[in-house]
Amino acid sequence: MAWTKVSADKMVRLLGDLPAGVAAYSGLAARVRRLVGEGRLTDEHQLPSERELARSLGASRTTVTRAYAELVDTGYAQARQGSGTVVRVPGNSRGALGGLVAVHDAAAGTIDLTCAAPAAVPQAHEAIARAGAQMPAQLRGSGYYPEGLPELRELVAARYSQRGLPTSADQVLVTSGALAGLAIVAQLLVSPGTRVLTEDPTYPNAIATLRGAHGRIVTHPMDADGWDLPTLESSLRRATPALAVLMPDFHNPTGALMDEPTRERLAAALARAGTTAVIDESSAELALDPAAQPLPRPFAVFAAAGQDVITVGSASKSLWGGFRIGWVRAPRAMLPALLRARTTRDLGSSVFDQLAVAHLLGDLGPALAERRAGLRRTRDALAGALRIDLPDWQATVPSGGLSLWCRLPRPYGPALVQAAEPAGVLLVAGGRFGAGGGLAGHLRLPFTVDASTAVEAVRRIATVDAQVRGGAGATRRDSAGQRSPLIA
Ligand SMILES: Cc1ncc(COP(=O)(O)O)c(C=O)c1O
Numbered sequence: 405m406a407w408t409k410v411s412a413d414k415m416v417r418l419l420g421d422l423p424a425g426v427a428a429y430s431g432l433a434a435r436v437r438r439l440v441g442e443g444r445l446t447d448e449h450q451l452p453s454e455r456e457l458a459r460s461l462g463a464s465r466t467t468v469t470r471a472y473a474e475l476v477d478t479g480y481a482q483a484r485q486g487s488g489t490v491v492r493v494p495g496n497s498r499g500a501l502g503g504l505v506a507v508h509d510a511a512a513g514t515i516d517l518t519c520a521a522p523a524a525v526p527q528a529h530e531a532i533a534r535a536g537a538q539m540p541a542q543l544r545g546s547g548y549y550p551e552g553l554p555e556l557r558e559l560v561a562a563r564y565s566q567r568g569l570p571t572s573a574d575q576v577l578v579t580s581g582a583l584a585g586l587a588i589v590a591q592l593l594v595s596p597g598t599r600v601l602t603e604d605p606t607y608p609n610a611i612a613t614l615r616g617a618h619g620r621i622v623t624h625p626m627d628a629d630g631w632d633l634p635t636l637e638s639s640l641r642r643a644t645p646a647l648a649v650l651m652p653d654f655h656n657p658t659g660a661l662m663d664e665p666t667r668e669r670l671a672a673a674l675a676r677a678g679t680t681a682v683i684d685e686s687s688a689e690l691a692l693d694p695a696a697q698p699l700p701r702p703f704a705v706f707a708a709a710g711q712d713v714i715t716v717g718s719a720s721k722s723l724w725g726g727f728r729i730g731w732v733r734a735p736r737a738m739l740p741a742l743l744r745a746r747t748t749r750d751l752g753s754s755v756f757d758q759l760a761v762a763h764l765l766g767d768l769g770p771a772l773a774e775r776r777a778g779l780r781r782t783r784d785a786l787a788g789a790l791r792i793d794l795p796d797w798q799a800t801v802p803s804g805g806l807s808l809w810c811r812l813p814r815p816y817g818p819a820l821v822q823a824a825e826p827a828g829v830l831l832v833a834g835g836r837f838g839a840g841g842g843l844a845g846h847l848r849l850p851f852t853v854d855a856s857t858a859v860e861a862v863r864r865i866a867t868v869d870a871q872v873r874g875g876a877g878a879t880r881r882d883s884a885g886q887r888s889p890l891i892a
Contacts, residue, residue: 407450407490412460415452418444419461420826428463429470436471437480440493444822449491451481515861516830520656520806520850522778524724525771527764535759542755550751551743552578552731553758559765560717560731567688568701575736577743580753582686582718582730583609586649589682589714589732590617592745599645601679603631605809605837605846607656610649610684619647623839628800628809630660633669640677648679652703653688657837657848658809659802661691664700671706671713680712686730689722689772691804692780704733712738719761721806722768722775729753729761778854779806785855786862793866799849807850815845816872823868829861 423431439445454468475481557573564571579585594617604623622643652662683703704713718730787801798811821831834846
């Protein structure tokens with residue numbers, strides 16, 4: 405493989421100011437990891453030599469040597485005979501993805517829109533206190549609950565039943581988040597070459613997980629208008645994938661919601677193709693305009709008798725990502741195999757976190773109302789700011805979920821992402837959500853920050869948007885009353 409060498413001067417520009425308050429080598433390594441995470445360094449890149457970078461940075465050679473060693477140790481770089489140190493994207497052997505979406509250390513004053521992950525619901529404080537009070541009793545036991553804490557399994561099952569999908573606790577495996585749930589499913593059902601259908605765009609860490617299991621991704625292109633059922637049916641017929649990993653409930657990143665008739669026909673098409681549906685329901689509780697439409701019942705409701713539908717859910721978006729609690733709901737007969745797969749990676753999730761989430765699920769109404777109100781406020785503020793500051797961007801305002809999927813007038817997304825950082829906004833290029841390439845003309849804007857921060861972010865983005873486009877075609881208007889392509 406031929407690597408593109410990043411010059412020391414370019415590297416210094418990419419790195420920007422190194423973080424203060426940590427050892428210089430560690431700050432340098434952290435910055436490089438972040439560039440990998442943002443897709444700005446990929447495994448097609450060769451890092452500058454230690455000597456050149458030390459000189460351009462005005463740092464000691466030891467600093468750079470130690471930083472590179474740390475990058476190698478943490479899997480972000482590889483020392484190659486004759487090619488110096490080259491970038492590695494963890495979990496992505498092909499490099500097309502350009503890294504994972506992960507929380508990182510934004511500098512003070514910087515608005516981080518790389519993650520669609522809201523802060524904890526206020527009710528989390530009390531739930532944590534109550535979980536703490538229960539811990540002394542738990543401390544007398546081993547603390548290992550490989551299937552999950554019994555009361556949490558009951559509560560997750562009850563919530564499915566409430567949403568129209570009768571479920572018992574023995575169909576639920578508590579996991580350390582939805583992504584861990586997907587990884588367990590992939591471990592069980594994906595082997596090298598297994599065809600897996602995903603939406604395109606989709607959640608980048610899901611692509612990385614499936615590719616990590618050496619699955620072969622088959623994509624279904626879609627946008628905020630949703631799924632094109634005839635195309636999807638024909639892809640299933642042609643590719644007969646073993647698995648289809650889908651997000652019918654406020655798809656990430658588009659926010660699309662699949663209606664019940666589509667669920668019904670899609671479930672039938674999956675059954676005909678012999679494809680196991682893996683439904684990622686991370687955003688299912690995030691309906692922001694529930695009055696506008698009755699919420700569709702969970703996808704598994706539409707499975708025929710004997711048809712396998714596996715549902716992966718999470719407390720991360722509805723309650724808090726820091727709990728690291730999710731679950732897999734599956735046909736009862738699959739639970740033992742899922743449990744075996746799970747116990748090769750971990751032996752259960754944190755008891756404390758499970759207790760806290762159980763308290764929240766036990767009285768979900770207030771927390772969900774709070775969560776939805778906050779997201780709705782920011783979604784509307786963000787959409788309003790876009791109409792005014794970036795009127796030629798297009799975005800369908802979704803009825804739920806966590807983000808707006810924006811179409812730019814031209815495919816300058818990567819340049820915009822790069823230009824936005826010095827202006828104080830961290831973004832992820834649309835291409836990162838693509839399983840099949842493209843999407844440089846798209847950008848995901850999460851509405852998980854508070855409303856005024858979102859408005860400020862759009863203001864900053866609009867400034868650099870005009871610069872990136874060099875004025876040509878940058879049609880900033882300042883009247884909110886003008887016709888806008890933003891469809892509410
Ligand atoms: C669609 C989707 N699946 C899974 C995850 C990961 O969730 P968890 O924190 O539960 O692992 C996310 C988080 O962004 C997501 O958007």
